[in-house]
Amino acid sequence: GIRIENIGAPVDINDAATKAYVDTEIADVVTSGGSDPVNEQNTAFDVVGGELIITDIAGTLSVPLTSIDTDTQLTDAEIAAFGYLKTAPDNQQLTLEAGNQLSLTNDGTPIDLTPFLDDQNASEVPYDNAASGLTATNTQAAIDKLAAAGFVDSDDQDASQVDYDNTTSGLTAANTQAAIDELAGAGFVDTDEQTVDEFLLGTG
Secondary structure (H helix, E strand, O other): OOOOOOOOOOOOOOOOOOHHHHHHHHHHHHHOHHHOOOOOOEEEEEEEOOEEEEEEOOEEEEEEOHHHOOOOOOOHHHHHHHOOOOOOOOOOOEEEEOOOEEEEOOOOOOEEOHHHOOOOOHHHOEOOOOOOOOOOOEHHHHHHHHHHOOOOOOOOOOHHHOEOOOOOOOOOOOEHHHHHHHHHHOOOOOOOOOOHHHOOOOOO
């Protein structure tokens, strides 16, 4: 390839430079230490005793910070002397107006609390119908379905509406009223109308 040889040190930004010149300049940066402004690599920063300590290849530099420390701690008396703190009572009041509007005394913009109110009704409460077999999916529908099916006690039933199991008694009645009537008709119900002379006594 083409090589550039035997040319002087570059003086203009567009001048060419030999490899030897570039190598020498790089070596000078490394060996010159802190005396070369090109080689000012800071290796550490620390704060010691109110001073910022900056360390580079040439050594350390201390910068006092006390002159710029503005963290002034005031006493209660000094704070009160400024007059910014007042001890007068705050007479503002919060008021809940119609329409769920929360207003503050002397504040012209009320806050609408409607989105934050819990005003659910039974139709908005989910109902799990997995165990009951009902088709309702909310509490209101479940209650309505039970009421329509007669499962809600209306407390107006009579004996004829109460089922009777006649398996062991031998009666033919299928409800409580019929069972009572059947027993009464067969003479099994004590009418308490018998007298002593109606009893037969065995003479043995």
